[in-house]
Amino acid sequence: MRRMHKRRIECTRWSTELPHVVHRTLEKLRRSMQVLSVNDFEFEILYEFGKKWVVDFRYHTYGCGAWQLSGLPCKHAMASLSHKRYHDGSSEPAQFVHALLKNDAYTQTYQPIIHPIHDQRTWPEIPNDKILHLIMKTKLGKPKVKRRREQGESAISKVVRCTGCRGLGHNIRSCKKKFVLSSKPKLFKTIICTFNYFLVVYIFVGETYKPR
Structure with a gap:
């Protein structure tokens, strides 16, 4: 003013x-x-x-x-x-x-004039002037994480890798090479540190494939 x-x-x-x-x-x-x-x-x-x-x-x-x-x-x-x-x-x-x-x-x-007003104590009281929060409704199911795509927007393409031959563009079911289950499971070695002692643990994870 x-x-x-x-x-x-x-x-x-x-x-x-x-x-x-x-x-x-x-x-x-x-x-x-x-x-x-x-x-x-x-x-x-x-x-x-x-x-x-x-x-x-x-x-x-x-x-x-x-x-x-x-x-x-x-x-x-x-x-x-x-x-x-x-x-x-x-x-x-x-x-x-x-x-x-x-x-x-x-x-x-700067031609318009900003007129002064009285102190806040002289303002008239307005009933029910409390601002209420919005009513939030919880929807059923798991909330969506992925963004909703626009019309005509293509989905994100993912590269498919075969677990047998490690090739791209196909999986083990559609792979041209034939694979059978190996009797020997895959062995992983890990080291766990507990109370200043190192413990070597061997973990058998799943089954591996080998070509015929």
């Missing part, structure tokens, strides 16, 4: 068409560049390492695109404006600034 009032008063004291922030930004963009006039509206800017750009004041465009994006003339456009003002004494920078960055738009932004 105080900020709105402070800036509203600042707007009434400005005598220029542009706010002070915009005016300072344009002044920083002024720098010495070589400007070549094509006509009253088009200019060619030459600067470091032989680079050149074209400025067109009729359409408020510039080759780098900074003028079109920010609404403020870029440093190359400001150099062209300085060159133009030096020769004909016209073309103020304010007329090439976007309307939303001028004093009129700034004044309209």
